[in-house]
Amino acid sequence: MTAAAGVDTALQRLRDAAARLSGRQVTFMEVCGTHTMSIARLGLKALFPPNVQLVSGPGCPVCVTPQGVIDRMVALARVPGATVCTFGDMLRVPGTESSLERERASGARIRVVYSPLEALAHAEAHPGEQVIFLGVGFETTAPAIAQTLRQAKAKRVANFTAAVAGKVVPPALHALLSDDDVALDGLLCPGHVSVIIGAKVYGFIPAEFGVPCAVAGFEAAEILLGLASLCEQIAAGRATVENLYREWVRPEGNRRAQAVIDEVLLTADAEWRGIGVIPLSGYSLRPAWRDFDAFERFGIPEMHAPEPRGCRCGEVLKGVTQPRDCGIFGTHCTPQHPVGPCMVSSEGSCAAEFKYGGR
Amino acid sequence: MCLAIPARVLSVEDEVATVDLEGTRLHVNLSLVEGVAPGDHVLIHAGFALEVLSDADAQELAFYRERMRALGAQESMS
Known part of the structure; x- marks a missing residue:
């Protein structure tokens, strides 16, 4: 009852703010993605005012x-003597010809871990495995x-x-x-990324693009209040x-945490699926930490591959195509037989739409 | 993947806290945060505490949340 009243209050505030947009x-x-999943699971979109x-x-x-x-990760799983430790979400993402899950079925040692510390503990307990x-x-x-790598270095885990x-x-x-295809009036900024980088970092968004931002938590009331803030900012100009x-x-x-990241990792240009290479948008190991670079140690070269045929994950990731507008959504691409990553990950927008979108 | 979960700290030993996560006891690495004491709340992700909320701040927050909810309930009844 009390929790529902909190949602009621937040929803009313969103409706009032949206009504002020004439x-x-x-x-x-x-x-x-955690917001995506919360919004879908809670069915919040059905509550939004029609103009939002x-x-x-x-x-x-x-x-x-x-x-x-x-x-490249599939190639690492094929290295003789290797044990690959990964978060569970990565397991079923299809590569060009295989996935980690398929490699595991073929005999590769692949362990799903909750923390990189578990992977380090496994390495210490199994010195014969890479x-x-x-x-x-x-x-x-x-x-x-980064902190796990610092521990590995301190403990000399080879x-x-x-x-x-x-x-x-x-x-x-x-x-x-900056993309001409993308037209957004406000951003609901990620809550837990912001715990590390801080809310101030997003200041360039209102300053450079005139787009309001709200950093919000993951409860229904928190998400609704975040959207209300965006409407209120627009209404107030x-x-x-x-x-x-x-x-x-x-x-x-x-x-x-920022200092720990900075000691071990640097930012370099990185490719985002569907978006392309974005300057300084990816982490890589600092030169002093190269000994811990799996790609380098096992000689796995850079690889580039085209997107799977028919898959529109790239457009979905930019918000310019909705999951249902993709021609293979729910037919050739399902959570059981995913073609693109947005259908695989528990936080992917296609997976959220498939699971909670009323199919 | 950026899911992080708050939990209450039961005890602290060196850089590891034992926390109560809805009845389950877990060990959490504290090396990314400072000054954690039993009773505090920590936000956990991938085995690490990413941030701390002191016991006093958590209680104050709970008080204001409850107040907000009570006000909402009054408004919806009127």
Whole structure:
């Protein structure tokens, strides 16, 4: 009862704010895959005022990992004596000719872990194996990967490496907002990425693009209040970054975690699936940490692969195509037999639409 | 993948906290945060605490949330 009253209050605030837009149609983007899943699971879109549209963005790290990188990870799984440790979401993402799941079925040693620390502990306990951690993730995950590598170095664990393929969110938002195909009136910024990088980082979005931002949590009321803030900012003719997730997000973020990332990782140009190469948008190991680079240790070259035929994940990730508008959604591409990553990941917008979209 | 979950700290030993996550006890690495004490809340992701909310701040927040909800309930009844 009390929780529902919180949602009622937030919803009323969104409706009031949307009504002040004098019928103007607005399109917002939720940048974070965890938001995508919460919104779909809670059925929130059915509650939105008719002039408010919300599209999903490139906020699922698995989904934005290009196929060539998946192919490199499959190649790592084929290294004799290797044990690949990965977050579960990566397992079923199809590469050009295989997936980690298929490699496992063919006998490769692939372990699903919850933390990179588990992978390091496995390496310490099994010195005869080459343990490779697949380091996919955004800023939320980067400090965990970096700190685990610091521990590996301190403990001189020689059989532990990481395949770092992490991504940095703000440059992708800059690229997205600079894209002529993309027209957005506001951004619901990712809550847990912001815990690390801070809310201030998004200041360039209102300043350069005049687009309001709201950093919000993941409960129904928090998401609705985030959207209400975006409508209120537009109605008042202002654009700022409003932090509505203050219990966890500081303006400057977690400085200690930032320092750990900075010691181990640097940002370099990186390819995002469907978007292309974005300057300084990906993590890679600093030169002093090259000994821990799995790709380098096992001689896995860079790979590039075309998107699967018919798959429109790239457009879905930019919010310019909705999952149902993709010709293979729900027919050739399903969670059981995914073609693109947006259907595989538990945070992918196609998976959310398939699971909760009323099919 | 950026899912992070808050949990209450039961005890702290060196850089590891034992937390209570809805009845389950978990070990969480504290090396990315500072000054964690039993009773605090931590936001957990991939085995690490990413941020801390002190016991006092958590209680204050719960108070204001409850107040907001109560106000909402009054409004919806009137």
